[in-house]
């Protein structure tokens with residue numbers, strides 16, 4: 001274990017640690033462009049220069065192994081001067097077009113230029129002009145004039161996706177990045193090159209020019225498009241989610257996320273969002289106050305309960321938070337007595353990297369909360385036959401509208417009383433006896449449990465439209481209206497709900513919202529560690 005000193009502070013590090021990594025461990029921000037914690041070391045940008053006692057000149061810290069007794073100075077006059085010279089060189093041919101560059105506000109070139117640059121250029125001959133707005137694919141746009149040829153993007157396609165689609169062409173100050181002739185970037189992870197590009201050379205076709213980044217609110221949350229639960233930073237403005245980018249979590253997604261999850265941000269602002277409650281009257285749905293719809297559903301559940309609960313079917317989405325699923329169980333099973341609870345599976349193909357086959361974000365949490373058929377009851381598979389046979393008198397759908405499932409919708413049409421609590425005016429919403437407008441993943445605070453058993457917190461990013469509310473609030477009102485024994489108070493905070501659920505459900509014992517921190521925590525008895533590899537074909 002080498003022991004070295006950095007700016008007079010001693011630190012002991014693992015053998016093989018570089019000086020840059022040691023400095024970062026001490027929270028010293030040594031400038032870097034080409035170095036990235038998830039990629040091999042290239043050592044080509046030269047901005048990470050430091051001075052080391054006994055060594056001639058200045059050294060690049062990203063490729064210098066820490067050695068015993070080393071005395072490093074990150075901010076000596078020589079190191080700062082050398083970095084300023086590198087900055088001047090990098091900016092010689094740069095277009096300096098920050099006012100129209102999408103990266104402005106989160107650009108490392110801009111940041112270090114403020115820190116180290118001179119504010120004026122001594123270069124008085126015409127700059128090199130290169131290709132602008134090159135479509136590397138329909139998702140990634142390249143500006144060769146802004147590129148500093150750090151090769152992060154090249155190494156990403158070589159080392160992480162194994163697709164090897166980008167390379168450096170030309171030499172010297174003509175160098176630029178390109179794809180093979182006639183080829184484009186492909187695959188479900190290509191937009192990660194936009195995130196890791198330290199400058200405005202690679203931009204997202206979906207996000208570019210939609211908002212200046214400093215106008216957006218940035219919130220750490222979790223992607224809800226599969227059971228990996230990638231940590232993300234959501235950029236919001238005008239009550240809209242404009243962008244998702246990966247947030248580092250070594251236990252889940254490291255520094256990456258897939259494009260499908262990243263682009264799955266349209267639903268909260270979809271035109272068919274439900275904004276008001278409705279009740280079926282005389283064969284026609286009419287708009288009502290939410291309280292009236294809650295009372296109608298509570299009355300129907302009282303009938304179901306009085307009949308023993310066997311004629312009640314509850315479909316509870318695995319897109320809901322764990323607390324919402326638990327509240328649905330309290331209402332539909334513990335109070336109304338239904339043995340027939342289930343979730344709707346959503347499956348795709350696992351890609352061997354991040355994206356999993358389970359496209360629900362919270363199957364683990366919803367199952368742990370008790371959403372499954374009880375002994376003698378039926379699940380979604382048995383629902384169709386039971387409905388056809390007239391054995392289902394009441395059906396309550398929480399967070400699932402069954403759109404795209406015509407056979408289930410046909411079976412639902414045979415049920416005399418149906419209630420839909422959900423976010424969009426689709427599928428079952430059109431024919432339900434009671435409709436209560438719910439929320440999407442972007443509008444709620446709560447816990448999701450990923451496929452590896454790691455509990456993570458999602459946070460509200462935008463407000464619900466009209467009378468829509470998170471399903472947890474609706475279910476709390478329903479429990480109160482139904483007079484369910486032992487139900488949490490309708491005004492319970494998200495943190496209190498998690499605590500109450502953890503006290504009631506052994507599989508979730510010990511869970512607290514505060515205890516999850518930024519990166520989540522494994523459920524008791526689980527590792528919660530993802531099997532995220534590198535160099536796989538995706």
Ligand code: SF4
Nearest residue numbers: 147148150151153197
């Ligand atoms: S496009 Fe960006 S990531 Fe790729 S080499 Fe240029 S500056 Fe680096």
Ligand code: SF4
Nearest residue numbers: 223226229230258261
């Ligand atoms: S792998 Fe899954 S959780 Fe991660 S970004 Fe993609 S869809 Fe979202």
Ligand code: FES
Nearest residue numbers: 034045046048062
């Ligand atoms: S970060 Fe060290 S040379 Fe680029």
